[in-house]
Amino acid sequence: MTGEKTENAALLIDRVRKAALEYVQQHSYAGHDQTHTIRVHRLSRIIGKKEKADLLILEVAALLHDVGRSYDQLNHAEKSAEIAEGLLRECDFPLDRLPQVLYAIRIHQFSRGVKPDTLEAKILQDADRIDISGAIGVGMTFAYGGAKNIEMYNKDDPLARDRELDDTKYVLDHFQTKLLKLPKTIHTKTGRQLIRKRWRYLRSFMSQFVREITATN
Numbered sequence: 001m002t003g004e005k006t007e008n009a010a011l012l013i014d015r016v017r018k019a020a021l022e023y024v025q026q027h028s029y030a031g032h033d034q035t036h037t038i039r040v041h042r043l044s045r046i047i048g049k050k051e052k053a054d055l056l057i058l059e060v061a062a063l064l065h066d067v068g069r070s071y072d073q074l075n076h077a078e079k080s081a082e083i084a085e086g087l088l089r090e091c092d093f094p095l096d097r098l099p100q101v102l103y104a105i106r107i108h109q110f111s112r113g114v115k116p117d118t119l120e121a122k123i124l125q126d127a128d129r130i131d132i133s134g135a136i137g138v139g140m141t142f143a144y145g146g147a148k149n150i151e152m153y154n155k156d157d158p159l160a161r162d163r164e165l166d167d168t169k170y171v172l173d174h175f176q177t178k179l180l181k182l183p184k185t186i187h188t189k190t191g192r193q194l195i196r197k198r199w200r201y202l203r204s205f206m207s208q209f210v211r212e213i214t215a216t217n
C-alpha cells in the first residue's frame with residue numbers, strides 16, 4: 001500500500017471506529033458493550049498483521065461485528081451486517097470492498113457454525129472467540145447470566161456429571177457447552193497461540209470454583 005493509501009485507510013478506520021463505538025455503547029447488551037468491540041478490534045489487528053490480512057476490511061468488520069447484538073440474539077450477525085452497511089455508506093466506505101466486510105460480519109457468529117472462506121472472516125471469528133475466553137470470558141459469562149437471572153451453578157451436580165448440560169439454567173454449564181470448546185474452532189496459527197493461555201486459565205478457574213463449592217473444611 002502506498003503512503004497516501006495507508007493514510008486514507010487509517011482515517012477511514014478512525015471514522016468507522018467512532019461511529020461503531022458510539023452505536024455499540026447506545027445499544028450495549030449484557031457484557032457485550034463497547035469494551036468488547038475495542039478488544040476484538042485490537043486482537044484482530046494483532047492477528048491480521050501476523051497473518052498478512054487486508055487490515056482495512058478486517059478492522060472495519062471487527063469494529064462493526066456486534067452492532068446488531070441488542071436487536072436479535074439468535075441471528076445477531078445478520079442484523080449487524082444490515083446496520084453495518086448503513087453506517088459504512090454514511091462513512092463513504094469504498095463500495096467495492098463492502099461485500100468482504102459484510103461477509104466477515106455475517107459469518108462470525110459461533111452458533112451458526114459456519115466455516116469462513118476468507119482470511120479476514122477467519123481472523124474475525126478467531127478474535128471474537130479469543131476475547132470471550134480467559135478472564136474476560138469468565139466476566140462476560142457471569143455478566144450475561146446476571147442480566148438473564150440465570151443461577152450460577154447446579155448445587156447437586158455443578159459439573160453435570162449425571163445430568164444434561166443446560167446453560168439457560170446454569171452459568172457454569174456455559175463453560176462446557178461453549179467456552180472450553182473454543183480452541184478447536186480457531187483457524188489461524190496466531191489465534192491458536194493466543195487462546196492457549198486463556199484456555200488454561202478457564203480450566204483452573206473452573207477447578208477452583210468447584211473446590212470452593214464443595215469445600216467441607
Ligand SMILES: [Fe+2]
Pocket residue numbers: 036040065066128
Ligand atoms: Fe463479538
